[in-house]
Amino acid sequence: MRVGLMGYGRAGRAVARVLAEDARFELCWIARRHAGEGEHMDERPDVPVVGLAGTDLNHWFDTHPVDAIVDFSEADTLFLYGEELRRGGLTLVSAISAYSDEHQRYLRELAGQCRIMSSPNITxxxxxxxxxxxxxxxxxxxxxxxxxxxxxxxxxxxxxxxxxxxxxxxxxxxxxxxxxxxxxxxxxxxxxxxxxxxxxxxxxxIRREAFGTGAAFALLELSGHAPGLYSFDDLLMEKMHNRLLEGRAA
The missing domain is CATH 3.30.360.10 (Dihydrodipicolinate Reductase; domain 2)
Incomplete structure (x- = not known):
């Protein structure tokens, strides 16, 4: 699964390390508010870091396609990439904790075409x-x-x-x-x-890499769902429900 990461602060860097080391994913790029020319992920020159300010995201998504976005940036970043999410029918895993009612309405609108999991803590x-x-x-x-x-x-x-x-x-x-x-x-x-x-x-x-393992879990679980807006609870409860049914069948 090809993944783009929004946000490269302390949590974002930890999530990037987890996704880059997981063979189930290809971390294609990282986007942050500002980035230097030629910047790349720490110790990974194959993963570019792009600045959101001044970047034509429509062109960027066309030339650097992904299947999913993981967002560890800030709430308003959603408005920058939301239409690209819709246009490509991409999956979104968001760990933003400060979404306003306006952000939530936009998420529900996008969820008509996209698989979206939003939770303030995704461990x-x-x-x-x-x-x-x-x-x-x-x-x-x-x-x-x-x-x-x-x-x-x-x-x-x-x-x-x-x-x-x-x-x-x-x-x-x-x-x-x-x-x-x-x-x-x-x-x-x-x-x-x-x-x-x-x-x-x-x-x-204990370490912020726990957010990365949670993001990986959510990405894989969402791949088996229809478009919609989900919480981490939804994914976890469904998985537990299925396991209980398997136990009864056995």
Whole structure:
């Protein structure tokens, strides 16, 4: 599968390394807001880095065709490549956490012709945690629930993943506790307080390459789906459902 990557910050660089080393994918190019002439991926001169500013994306997509885009840039980048996505019927895996209502409407529009997965955190672990937390919340709606998130010192906002966990559990945002300490990549914890016991569901991102393995999972899962807008939960729940059916058949 030929893949183009949007975004080349700390997360984007880690995702690029994972995709470039995975034999199931061909990382064809990387796009960032600004790029120097002749710039290429670190230690991979065969993977060009193009600047979005001043580039004719219509021509670029024609001369550098891909089957899918992975987006680790920023929300408004969607408007730069969205029509190329539609024109080619491409697959999109987006890890953007700050999409506005306008962005979401545009994603739904594009999903009429494209396979799109959008999730603020695309690590397998955090999405498994989210699924388990929702199940436990259904089993025990009387339990006290709190969400704790920890990230690197300079992250300014409450994490989009923590907000999504809270929303899925029908919690107000004031039930999220945020800590900013050193160089923590990402820590999310859901605490269930029962009478006489406590359950803690914890996920730690140790390296940003975890985002790359999540993106690879989503790309492969989407390839078997019809055009539409999916969440990581959708892909994970369907895979689990199919496995359960296989187990019953056996």
């Amino acid at each position: 397998l672990g955090i999405n498994f945690l989210l699924m388990a937390a929702k199940l436990l919340r259904d089993f025990a709606p009387f339990a006290d629930v709190e969400v704790v998130e920890q990230h690197f010192r300079d992250k300014p906002e409450v994490s989009g993943t923590a907000r999504r966990i809270a929303e899925s559990l029908e919690l107000e945002e004031d039930r999220i506790t945020s800590l900013r300490v050193g160089g923590i990549v990402g820590h999310h914890e859901v605490i269930f307080g029962f009478p006489h016991q406590t359950v803690r569901l914890i996920h730690d991102s």
